[in-house]
Structure formats: structure tokens, C-alpha cells
Amino acid sequence: MNNFISSMFDLSGRTALVTGSSRGIGRAIAETFSRAGARVLVHGCRESDVLREAACACGGIPVAGACGGIPVAGDLTDSAGVEALIEQVRNAVPALDILVLNASVQRYVTLDEFDEAEFLREFQANVGAAFRLVQAFAPAMCERKHGRIIIVGSVNQFRPSPRLTVYSATKAALVSLTVNAAKSYAPHGVTVNNLVPGVILTDRNAEALKSDSYRGMILGQIPAGVFGEPGDCAGAALLLASEAGRYITGIELPVTGGMHL
Numbered sequence: 480m481n482n483f484i485s486s487m488f489d490l491s492g493r494t495a496l497v498t499g500s501s502r503g504i505g506r507a508i509a510e511t512f513s514r515a516g517a518r519v520l521v522h523g524c525r526e527s528d529v530l531r532e533a534a535c536a537c538g539g540i541p542v543a544g545a546c547g548g549i550p551v552a553g554d555l556t557d558s559a560g561v562e563a564l565i566e567q568v569r570n571a572v573p574a575l576d577i578l579v580l581n582a583s584v585q586r587y588v589t590l591d592e593f594d595e596a597e598f599l600r601e602f603q604a605n606v607g608a609a610f611r612l613v614q615a616f617a618p619a620m621c622e623r624k625h626g627r628i629i630i631v632g633s634v635n636q637f638r639p640s641p642r643l644t645v646y647s648a649t650k651a652a653l654v655s656l657t658v659n660a661a662k663s664y665a666p667h668g669v670t671v672n673n674l675v676p677g678v679i680l681t682d683r684n685a686e687a688l689k690s691d692s693y694r695g696m697i698l699g700q701i702p703a704g705v706f707g708e709p710g711d712c713a714g715a716a717l718l719l720a721s722e723a724g725r726y727i728t729g730i731e732l733p734v735t736g737g738m739h740l
């Protein structure tokens with residue numbers, strides 16, 4: 480690859496936190512950032528072999544007790560877990576250049592099944608934690624006049640599934656956060672964008688997609704005719720995180736094979 484193209488996507492010297500990167504889409508993003516030169520903090524809900532293995536896969540700068548990426552943990556359904564994550568990040572690195580808010584929780588809840596506890600759990604993990612993490616790390620990005628925030632949405636913010644009423648509402652709320660933060664931070668060299676996956680094959684939907692009839696029904700809603708892979712989201716994330724994306728802010732970027740249309 481020529482130098483001009485590689486410099487557009489080079490993340491050397493950058494430090495990134497990718498929440499929910501022990502598995503799935505987050506892991507693909509973390510590995511890609513690492514290959515582009517970033518030092519990556521790899522996050523899971525809890526400490527686990529899967530988290531340590533994912534951190535190891537993120538080359539970069541070796542750190543004592545870890546190989547490659549830096550593992551951090553915290554359950555985002557609990558505000559104490561969010562604070563614990565913030566503290567681990569602050570202890571591990573001086574500042575973040577890139578913040579990817581990828582972790583989320585979901586449960587199949589129809590309108591008829593509305594349940595306040597589940598509503599609060601999903602809004603805390605998907606929206607409350609996002610507000611808090613932006614609040615914790617964006618001011619230092621603004622001071623340094625550089626930063627990239629990527630908030631991961633869902634095709635459900637365009638086409639809310641009746642089976643995922645609460646989850647869909649959390650993802651719609653994140654669009655508002657994206658736009659607000661983008662406007663607030665643009666004068667300080669910080670971009671904020673919403674990366675919107677369609678149906679991507681991960682642990683999250685593996686069980687549901689075992690059913691041939693459900694699989695066929697969902698596939699019928701994807702104009703591209705195929706499900707996405709985690710790596711399909713990584714290129715879009717690299718664009719938004721790198722110099723190539725410096726003038727892109729406040730957008731919803733669908734990676735859906737056309738399912739959002």
C-alpha cells in the first residue's frame with residue numbers, strides 16, 4: 480500500500496478503548512485498530528480467559544501482565560461497574576484518543592411484556608454508561624484538540640423490531656447523544672459518529688439464527704442477501720477513527736447490507 484493511503488488510516492501513537500471487545504464486533508474493531516498501530520484497551524463485562532485472549536490478539540505495545548492490548552473489565556449495567564472501568568483506564572493510560580462505545584445488552588421484550596427492571600437495565604448499560612464514558616473521556620480529548628468517539632447503534636434504530644422494544648429505544652437515544660456530542664465537540668477537533676450494524680454473526684444472535692425459519696425470515700430483509708461478519712464493521716470504524724475521517728461528524732453510518740432501507 481502506498482504511503483499516502485496508509486498514513487490516512489494510521490493510528491500509530493493513538494490509544495483506544497473499545498467497550499465490549501472481548502468478543503464479536505468490538506473484538507474485530509479492537510484488532511483492526513491494533514493492526515493500524517493503536518494501543519488498545521480491550522474491555523469485557525468481566526475478567527475472563529476470552530478477554531485475556533482478545534487482549535493478547537491486539538499486538539501493539541506489550542504491558543506487564545498482559546500481552547499486547549490492555550484488558551479492562553466492568554459490568555455496564557451497574558454504575559459501579561462503569562466507574563471501575565473508568566478507574567482502570569485512567570490507571571493504565573494517560574489519556575484516550577479514541578473511544579468506541581460498543582458494548583450493549585438486549586433482551587427480547589415486546590410492548591406487552593414491558594418490565595421496568597429490564598428497561599432500567601438496558602438504559603443504564605446502553606445509554607447511561609455511554610453518557611458517563613463520554614463525560615469521563617471527552618474533556619481531555621477537547622483539551623488536546625483531537626479525539627474520536629464512535630457510538631455503536633443498531634439497525635433497530637431505523638427499523639425497530641417489535642421483539643426488541645427497549646433495546647431499539649436505547650439505540651435511538653444514542654443517536655441523540657451522537658448529534659449533541661458531535662455539535663459540542665466539533666470546535667475542539669473531536670468527532671462523534673454512530674456506527675450502525677445490521678445483522679452481524681456474533682455470539683449475540685447465534686442461538687436465534689439456529690432456527691432455519693427465523694434465519695430465512697431475517698435474511699429476506701437484507702437486500703445484500705447475506706449476513707455481515709464482525710470484520711465488516713471494522714473498516715467503517717477505522718475510517719471514523721483515523722485521519723481519513725477527520726471531517727466526518729454527527730453521522731449515522733449503516734453497515735447493514737441495505738437492511739436499514
Ligand SMILES: NC(=O)c1ccc[n+]([C@@H]2O[C@H](COP(=O)([O-])OP(=O)(O)OC[C@H]3O[C@@H](n4cnc5c(N)ncnc54)[C@H](OP(=O)(O)O)[C@@H]3O)[C@@H](O)[C@H]2O)c1
Nearest residue numbers: 499500501503504523524525554555583633678679681683
Ligand atoms: N451482532 C449484531 O447482529 C448486531 C446488530 C446490531 C447492532 N449490534 C450492536 O453491536 C454491538 C456489539 O454487538 P456484538 O453482537 O458484537 O455483541 P456480543 O458478541 O454479544 O459481544 C458482547 C461483548 O459485550 C460485553 N458485555 C456483555 N454484557 C456486558 C455488560 N453488562 N457490561 C459490559 N460489557 C458487556 C461482553 O463481555 P464478556 O465477554 O465479558 O461477556 C463482550 O465483550 C452492540 O452494541 C450491539 O447492540 C450488533
